Amino acid sequence: MTKLPRAILFDLDDTLIRAYAQPEEAWTRLLKVFAAHLDAHEPAAIERVRAAVMEEARAFWSDPLAAAKWRLDIPGARRHSVRRGLAKLGRSDDALADRIADAFTELRRQEYRLYPDAHATVDALRDAGVRLALVTNGASETQRAKIERFELAHRFHHIQIEGEFGQGKPELAVYRHALERLAVDPGEAWMVGDNYEWEVVAPQALGMCGIWYDPFGAGIPANATAQPTRIIKRLAELVE
Numbered sequence: 007m008t009k010l011p012r013a014i015l016f017d018l019d020d021t022l023i024r025a026y027a028q029p030e031e032a033w034t035r036l037l038k039v040f041a042a043h044l045d046a047h048e049p050a051a052i053e054r055v056r057a058a059v060m061e062e063a064r065a066f067w068s069d070p071l072a073a074a075k076w077r078l079d080i081p082g083a084r085r086h087s088v089r090r091g092l093a094k095l096g097r098s099d100d101a102l103a104d105r106i107a108d109a110f111t112e113l114r115r116q117e118y119r120l121y122p123d124a125h126a127t128v129d130a131l132r133d134a135g136v137r138l139a140l141v142t143n144g145a146s147e148t149q150r151a152k153i154e155r156f157e158l159a160h161r162f163h164h165i166q167i168e169g170e171f172g173q174g175k176p177e178l179a180v181y182r183h184a185l186e187r188l189a190v191d192p193g194e195a196w197m198v199g200d201n202y203e204w205e206v207v208a209p210q211a212l213g214m215c216g217i218w219y220d221p222f223g224a225g226i227p228a229n230a231t232a233q234p235t236r237i238i239k240r241l242a243e244l245v246e
C-alpha cells in the first residue's frame with residue numbers, strides 16, 4: 007500500500023459518486039424526449055438545441071461570482087441556461103424551458119451512481135487509521151440527500167457542506183476548517199477530487215497534497231498553474 011497521510015479530504019460529486027460528468031450525452035437523450043415540443047425532428051436539430059443550452063450553461067458557470075451563488079440552486083441555474091439557450095435560437099418559451107430543465111435535473115438525479123470502489127476505498131482508509139472528511143460544494147438539502155442515499159455519513163469523521171458551512175471550495179477557509187476538525191496540519195493531509203481548481207490548486211496553495219481524480223482520462227488542463235501531487239483514474243489506487 008502507498009504510504010498514507012494522517013488525513014484525507016474527499017470531494018463528493020464526480021469523485022465518490024458520478025453526478026454531473028459528461029453532460030453532452032444526457033442532454034441529447036433528454037432533448038429527444040422533447041423533440042416534438044422543440045420542433046426538432048432531426049438529430050441535427052436536437053444537436054443545435056443541445057449546443058445552445060450547453061453554451062449558455064458554460065458561460066453562466068464560468069463567472070465565479072454567479073457560480074458561487076447558483077451552486078446552491080442548481081435546478082434554478084439549469085432553468086436559466088435552458089431559457090437563454092432557447093431564446094438564442096429564436097424560440098423563447100420560458101414555460102417549456104423550465105420543464106426541460108426540471109426534467110434534466112430529475113434525469114441526472116435518477117442516474118447518480120456511487121463509483122464501484124468508493125465504499126471499499128473509504129472503508130480501507132478508515133480502517134488504516136486515516137482521518138476522513140467529506141468536503142462538498144452545493145446546497146445542504148441536495149448534498150445531504152446524496153450522502154444519505156449512498157450511505158456515506160457514517161464513513162467520515164467530518165462532513166462539510168457549502169450550504170451549511172457558509173463558504174465553498176476554493177475558499178481556503180473551507181480546507182482550513184476541515185483540517186482543524188480532523189486535528190491535522192495541511193502537510194499531513196491529501197485532498198482528493200475531480201475539480202482542478204478546488205482539489206489541486208487551492209489545497210496545494212495551503213500546503214496539502216492535491217490528488218486529482220481523472221476517471222475519464224481528460225488529462226491536465228492546458229492552462230494549469232499547478233501540478234497534481236498524483237493523478238488517479240480509480241479511487242482504489244489510493245489503497246493499492
Ligand SMILES: [Mg+2]
Binds near residue numbers: 019201
Ligand atoms: Mg467534484
